[in-house]
Amino acid sequence: MRLDEKLQAALEQQLGNHVSGTIIKRGWSYYKGGYVQNAKETVHHTLTGIVRGTDLYAVVMDAEHFGYSTCTCPFNDYCKHMVAVYFQYYAEVGGGEAAAERSYFRMLGLVPASEVAKREEPAPDQTGIQIFPGKEGTALEWLGWMEKEYGESWKKCRHSLHALQPVLSSLKGLSKDWEPPQRRLHWATAIMFVLEQAELAINTVDSFSRYYHEMSFLRMAEPWVEHLNTLAGELDPLDMGDGEQAWSDDLVERMRQRALDTDRQLFEWGNMYLAFCEKLSVDPNWHQRELESLLAELDKAPEGERNESFLHAAIGMLYFVKGEDEKSIHSFSQGAFERIQKLIYPCVAQRMEAKQWDLVDRWMSFLYECVYQNRNARNIGPFMALCRRADEDRPELPTWFSYMTELLPYSYSELSEHWLSLQRYEDWADLQMFIGVKAEEIDAAAAREVAKGAPQVLLPLYHQSVDSAIASRNRQGYRLAVKQLKKLEKLYKSMKETAKWESYLLELVTKNQRLRALQEELWKGKIIT
Template sequence: MQPNLMINDAEWDKLISDVAFYFEDLTLKRGFQYYKQKRVKSLRMISSRRIMAVVEGREDYAVSLELDHLTESHCDCPVQGPCKHMAAVLMNVAESQERSVNMLANAKAVIDRKKTEVLEASAAAGVSGSRREQAQKLAGLIPGATVAQWREYMALLTAPMAQSVRNPQYSGRALSAIMEVQADLAPAAALLFQLNAHLFILESLIQPLPPNHAGTLSSSSYSLGYYTSIAVSELKEAVTRLMKSGLPLASEPEEWPRVRETLDYVQLEMLTESRDRLREQPYFSFCYDRLWNHWIAPNTSGSELYLEELDALRERASGLGAAANRSALLLAESRMYFYLNDDKAAWERLAAASERPGLHPDELMGFLPPLAEAGHWSRLAAWLEATGPLLNSRLYNLQGYAAYWEDAVRHLPEAEPQMWNTLSGMLPLSQDIYEEKLLAAGKWREWMDYQLAAGKEPSDFRVSDLQPVEKNAPELLLPFYHQAAERFVLEKNRHSYKAAVKLLKRLAKLYKKMKREARWEEFLDAFTARHSRLRALQEELRKGKLIP
């Protein structure tokens, strides 16, 4: 290292602050590992504030650091924005200046501690003025704050509502209080602030009492009330609308640290939320899905970020121990393999995650929209085939799943056999959409065979339900009606005789339509003779004008 680089105390404090804002905590920890493993090579000065180095990773990566403007730094690795290679070089710089490498590796904790001290001092002194004046003072801190600090401000601003009933009105008031302090932020930063505000309120709805508060209900036993559930549903809809606009990270790459900090928070909540009740998709699993699908994946090229998230998930789950939900972990891993185009690995984890308590159907369906939107029809068909058997909830409407099959087959006709095999393999759960598609495709014989195999009776259908078959393949209904009429006769009561006669009259129309009246007369004569001792049946046949 050239001796002309000197970092004074003020510059060191600024560097700690910049690193805390620009780097994700997990990235710093991995950079520290690279530093300890001495992976930084060829460190040299280009100018008094610019440093170049080579860092050994999966391959050798060239790093260029601008100490005064970290956002202008660069690394050749696939990660967009700050990475572990850059962090490792910074720690080598700290060592050369005889500064605390540990302080740099824990920059976020250092800055958070300082910010907490300032807030505590402010609270101890008593912030003068109304809450609006206090909010205006806090607004000036928001543009340079971390996500963790944003959450501190949100907690301070919503504190007066701590004892409020958790309902949609509470959500609206809390969101208004938080947005009141929103400073002049660039588009991406503003979207991230709004998302974190919604996440903050979502957490307050799901866990309305502090973790150590006496009487707090555990996540496994806490059940949301009716109005709280409405508020949560409205928040989820708001999050969906917010994320659909996309996140302009290409023009604001300096927001990647906040994206990663938001992801880190959502990841933790997702891995620890309860899955005992799966009548709706777990809340933070929903947010994790949307965050990757709408904001992170569209701004990511290459595989590095997905591989890092796999490492982060496993490291977080290992640290959580028994508190980590296995199904949530496997689902998150499958999502990363999905983005890596390793579908086999993704399906293996989804199958394991679907074991009890399992996954909500919406979590499985979440893999399909990106494929349909991208027009990847062959891959969509493969995913439909893999996920269909895992949709095992009878409470779930499969019409959306069926619609994806229609899109896939319309664009890729050769995928139709996959569809039929999958739907038949999902019976009886897929019964409604299977029958509907058989009729729509004009597969009359297959439809009829299924009804006979399932033990269905003509009385299970409305007349209008059977009209398409009567019109297009009336001969298929003959055994259906014949068998049902014979079963009614065997019951030997007046009501069943009347039902048998109704079916016989429908049979007469079918034979006439097929121009096989002679065959009908032959059958009716044999039927009447065979049951000649059943006087009540004979009476019903006469009333129906089937016999004289």
């Protein structure tokens, strides 16, 4: 048995992230010294081994959940024995000592000795990009170097992105010992490069298989995109030096150009761009420069095609961050709602959180017009969630009720759930009658809740259901009528209205006395005796 490529790469990355350079070097020495007696993969993606040290130590490493990894040695942390076992395993299944050595250097963020001389020379190539940029390199120089070193990695991704995980781990390892602000930007650059490689890979897939490959690629890349957004959130624009500022500007520019491209893309580059913008806009000077750049882009006569919806959305977001809501709404209104609506909802939620109800009213009016023109189940859900929240916070305003009811029948499910959550049972029952929902179609849990809180509102629904079932003039309908009558009887009794129930039943039986089959079912169901 052996770990699959993805889990093996993940285990190497976890060791590199959690084990200090000193411990990694000691683990390498133990491996080279032959102290590892065995290393193998067992069930449930677990790597086990025995290492001879002062005593014999048993190592267990969980490739899927690294935090559960243990060693029987006295060291109270991830230890050299774990590292040694990993190198032994890698050497046995991955190509011998040379492969283990490459893993060792990746963990340390170093260049293998065989390549040091080549990479330490600052000689630029024909484009002026240094072979190995180092800590003084810029974002563009690093991207150029990554392209030269790993630019064909995408060719190994015919069916999955497994081949890109060790590339990302190796690139991150190069800046492992840098200061956090600079390391953060370098890691963001590495993730961007790997995502670009993934997009090159997906473009080689035939159209018949593309959808399935896209779903697979997106799932595998999800942690990378999430990490990139996390790195954006950790930026401190007010404390950046000139070099860091220039680096972040280059990254933002590259993401913006990606987002403007109308070619079919695998990832939402616009969302990644806006994650950086939201953080960097804390610096008013940067915010103004970026807004001016976007406006200048908008004024240009487009050369070829560009994503106009993204451009309007980006301008709208920057206006929103600045507090210019009317300009923001105007910019959003210029784009295709289907493509940018995900960006608008958080803006409204933020204004609700701040209790800025005048602005909320303006945003909701704009949203309602857009949703009504493009109403479908996908668009209704997020807007209804905002309406429900607004109705809970400001129930005295009739606007939210108006929006929710005017979007019927698309809003039925959300509105029905909303009335139940607020215990507005009469409104809930009126909604069922209006939509034409039959009593037998109502969710059992909802029916029990209403029967307990306001049983009287259910009476018209069950009366209607009984009449409809009898009108079917067949045995199945009659049996349904009996079932609903039993529920009606319970409701009347819970309301202590036994006399009304008996009067209703007498009238029903008398009215339908010629329907012998119905009379038989009533007798079988013990409704009448």
